[in-house]
Amino acid sequence: MCFSRESFGQLWSGMFKPIQQLLVKGESSCLACGKMISICVPGYSELCAPCYSSIPWITLPRCWTCGRHVGCPDCSRKGGVQRSFVMNRSSVAYSASMRQWLAQYKYRGHESYSTVLSRMMGRAMEQMKQELKSQRITFDGVVFVPLSEARWRERGFNQAEELAKGAALVGWCVGRGRLPLLNLLMRSRHTDKQSFKSRNERLRNMQGVFQALPDAPEQLGRVISESRRTFLEHGAVIRLLLVDDVYTTGSTINACAGVLQSICGELGFGGEIYSLTWARS
Numbered sequence: 227m228c229f230s231r232e233s234f235g236q237l238w239s240g241m242f243k244p245i246q247q248l249l250v251k252g253e254s255s256c257l258a259c260g261k262m263i264s265i266c267v268p269g270y271s272e273l274c275a276p277c278y279s280s281i282p283w284i285t286l287p288r289c290w291t292c293g294r295h296v297g298c299p300d301c302s303r304k305g306g307v308q309r310s311f312v313m314n315r316s317s318v319a320y321s322a323s324m325r326q327w328l329a330q331y332k333y334r335g336h337e338s339y340s341t342v343l344s345r346m347m348g349r350a351m352e353q354m355k356q357e358l359k360s361q362r363i364t365f366d367g368v369v370f371v372p373l374s375e376a377r378w379r380e381r382g383f384n385q386a387e388e389l390a391k392g393a394a395l396v397g398w399c400v401g402r403g404r405l406p407l408l409n410l411l412m413r414s415r416h417t418d419k420q421s422f423k424s425r426n427e428r429l430r431n432m433q434g435v436f437q438a439l440p441d442a443p444e445q446l447g448r449v450i451s452e453s454r455r456t457f458l459e460h461g462a463v464i465r466l467l468l469v470d471d472v473y474t475t476g477s478t479i480n481a482c483a484g485v486l487q488s489i490c491g492e493l494g495f496g497g498e499i500y501s502l503t504w505a506r507s
Contacts (some may be wrong), residue, residue: 282323371482410442468499
């Protein structure tokens with residue numbers, strides 16, 4: 227049987243089309259941009275190389291207190307609100323692309339972002355460990371900023387709690403592979419979204435929002451008693467790592483840290499609260 231060049235090309239294409247389709251199905255698309263991944267990024271197989279390269283990592287914070295990557299007028303402002311936390315560190319700058327990633331996760335239910343964001347938090351925590359290594363700082367547990375019941379019903383999960391799980395896995399205490407994840411806080415009232423408010427409005431809006439859960443002192447006391455060796459190294463101070471998704475003015479972190487200090491006080495000890503957030507605006 228003889229074939230023309232055109233008919234032979236069609237036959238050849240038809241034979242290999244199913245194979246091509248199988249190969250395409252075996253490839254994966256980038257979580258962020260949707261394009262096919264041609265080069266695998268170690269540790270971030272969900273992202274293509276260009277999207278990974280565009281991540282605005284914060285490696286050298288300019289402000290020691292809040293961890294901002296550019297000049298910080300808030301921490302240098304005289305007569306400002308007294309801070310209840312020691313310092314904050316963040317994984318990335320809150321750029322337009324990072325804002326989109328978080329929106330996909332928080333509001334549109336793309337749960338695949340959870341593992342990526344948690345891994346990014348782990349990187350920030352490793353950097354924080356190195357920064358505090360000379361001070362021999364260790365933590366007794368990880369705490370997360372709570373959601374209101376309305377937000378929980380709306381989303382079905384607390385993004386801060388999921389990020390805190392990633393941070394706890396890194397571990398930062400003597401004799402343990404991971405840190406205890408503690409649920410110590412609750413919101414006493416629902417608040418409007420902070421993203422639409424000015425700095426002063428955010429500060430006023432957070433006053434009295436957070437409270438300790440009824441069993442918070444018992445939870446924390448049990449953790450301390452189970453890790454007595456670590457606690458004795460702290461002297462009379464309980465150190466906690468507080469996790470949230472975005473640090474903007476620090477009003478949420480500061481309000482939560484104040485409540486955590488009170489919980490430590492109920493146990494008869496001082497409280498040092500450190501903050502770790504996924505992004506810094």
